[in-house]
Amino acid sequence: MTTIFTHKPTIEGKRVKLRPVQAQDVPILHRMLQDAEAAILTGTVHSSSQTTLPWTVDDLRVTYERWSSADDRLVLAVIDQATNAMVGEVVLNDWNELNRSCGFRTFLGAEGRGRGLGSEATELIVRHGIHELGLHRIGLEVYAFNPRARHVYEKVGFRYEGTGRDALWFDEQWIDVHYMSILETDVPLSQ
Template identity: 60%
Template sequence: MATPFSLKPTLRGELVILRPIRAEDADVIGALICDDEEIAILTGAVHSRDEEFTGPSLDELRGIYGAWAHAEDRLVLGVIDRATGDLVGEVVLNDWDAGNRSCGFRTLLGAAGRGRGLGTEATRLIVEHGLRTMGLHRITLEVYDLNPRARHVYEKVGFVHEGTGRDALLLDGAWIDVHYMAILGS
């Protein structure tokens, strides 16, 4: 059965192109994750700044991204920096709830894609696609308190803070809150 996530569009902005993810993108995404310790910290993948992130192997990542390229329960788009043509991250609509026309959102942007508005534009493009083209009513996300840069981007795009999960992440012996945010369509 086809779902709204079956269609894998290419979305174009002034700064980025969002295109369907491919299995071979795992090589770049894997390098982004391994080369940028900030990603593991900001996503809660480690519990100490000294902890080395050990995620899936490259072969496992290729399998994951290959499956996501055709998945009907999520939309994963690679973020291409128009200035360089490089893949700098990904944006994802997932956790689809058909009955409530809602889903979750997450993003991963490597250091080369930060600080130039690429994340804001990529977020805006995929959220507008979800709400307008796919007919979603609600898109949600979670962001840790230690990531105010991401929260600022989400607020600029229109996400609203709906609540806080206290002490959701233990990092370097300190508890970090998580914030729940959502944006609504019509």
């Protein structure tokens, strides 16, 4: 079946390039996923003392190999143009054809944080989704303990829609999740 996610493009920005994940990226992804801060902020773990994730390099290789040809999602590596190093990923998923909508998620390893790379990568994938793929709406979830990510999303144009109370059990307490989205009418045709 051919969908809007069948083609896996390369998207060039000023500081980052988005490209399909390649086999040699998997060990780097594995290392990045072992980063405690990334695991916490994405809600992947339920305790700040949990420092490793159960996925092996082989587990990830199988998953990313499947995703590389999947027509239900677009998974792209975030490449730092200055160093040519992979620093994270951006993903469009949960596509709803009739509503022309999908979900968005991202994560950056420690090497990619704090330099605006995540902002540019998010903007590039959103523009691609709206202008090239014809999406009307892209939605996301961000946990209340991740204000840095929420700031990035707001800077790109995502708007707060509401809060899911007590959505994540973390360090013996409940954490809220914030729902955000961006519409095709929110994204200018050019920058």
